[in-house]
Amino acid sequence: MERIPILRMGKFLLVTIQIDLYDRLATNLEADLVQMVNKTGARGVLIDISALSIVDSFMGRILGNIGSMSKIMDAETVVVGMQPAVAITLIELGLELKGVHTALNVEKGMELLKTRIDAEDEEIIEEEDEAGTE
Amino acid sequence: MKLVLNKDVMSIEKEQDVVPFRNRVKEYAVKIGMSLVNQTKLITAASELVRNMLKYGGGGVTIIEVISQGRDNGIRLVFQDKGPGIKDISLAMKDGYSSGKSLGIGLPGAKRLVNEFDIKSTLGEGTTVSIIKWKNG
Numbered sequence: 012m013e014r015i016p017i018l019r020m021g022k023f024l025l026v027t028i029q030i031d032l033y034d035r036l037a038t039n040l041e042a043d044l045v046q047m048v049n050k051t052g053a054r055g056v057l058i059d060i061s062a063l064s065i066v067d068s069f070m071g072r073i074l075g076n077i078g079s080m081s082k083i084m085d086a087e088t089v090v091v092g093m094q095p096a097v098a099i100t101l102i103e104l105g106l107e108l109k110g111v112h113t114a115l116n117v118e119k120g121m122e123l124l125k126t127r128i129d130a131e132d133e134e135i136i137e138e139e140d141e142a143g144t145e
Numbered sequence: 146m147k148l149v150l151n152k153d154v155m156s157i158e159k160e161q162d163v164v165p166f167r168n169r170v171k172e173y174a175v176k177i178g179m180s181l182v183n184q185t186k187l188i189t190a191a192s193e194l195v196r197n198m199l200k201y202g203g204g205g206v207t208i209i210e211v212i213s214q215g216r217d218n219g220i221r222l223v224f225q226d227k228g229p230g231i232k233d234i235s236l237a238m239k240d241g242y243s244s245g246k247s248l249g250i251g252l253p254g255a256k257r258l259v260n261e262f263d264i265k266s267t268l269g270e271g272t273t274v275s276i277i278k279w280k281n282g
Binding site for chain 2: 031032033034035064065066067068069072094095096097099100103104105106
């Protein structure tokens with residue numbers, strides 16, 4: 012069966028969607044990604060949708076699901092490379108893509124993931140320090 | 146008066162038929178010189194409606210037409226299924242309502258993306274949705 016490949020790069024998982032997805036492929040990707048986050052302990056998921064010519068309500072829901080599920084498993088999700096026409100259409104359709112971060116391109120997306128994860132780690136260290144001095 | 150210049154019929158029976166259908170719609174939209182934003186809106190609306198047809202109507206037939214009215218050209222898409230029909234169309238057209246597990250923005254969202262939207266449904270006989278996106282609409 013066809014599958015969208017998921018690449019692992021350090022603490023991150025990278026997905027580049029190169030073809031227009033039919034629904035089953037999208038739901039498989041959702042399941043595979045959550046499995047991978049669990050298996051690898053990834054802290055960030057980056058999804059490149061620059062090759063997608065449309066994002067409809069179903070695909071939007073899948074992206075949102077991936078974001079929420081990853082969040083529960085302590086990973087941040089960023090969607091990058093959305094085409095302007097797709098963004099215009101999404102808003103008119105009534106989708107807001109809640110639960111996922113977005114960035115203009117892969118580079119900015121990686122930066123965003125790194126800063127968010129560093130910020131979280133610092134908070135944890137601070138909390139531990141406070142707990143230690145009490 | 147709307148004139149039909151070109152017509153294509155595709156039957157949709159399974160999920161895998163959706164992507165080729167979207168591509169065909171795109172071909173037609175490109176052929177009449179529709180802008181990228183309008184193309185994207187049309188294809189997204191088509192995607193929502195064809196999914197509904199598969200999910201609730203068990204598949205059906207789609208018609209893709211190039212039409213002209215005065216100086217304007219456009220694409221008309223018709224989605225016909227022989228499913229159970231929609232009990233309450235005004236409810237189905239409401240944002241956030243879904244009889245399934247989806248977000249409930251498919252029908253009202255599709256309507257917002259096109260210039261003309263028409264839906265007819267008879268219980269026990271099926272549903273027909275027809276949309277038009279004008280080239281410069």
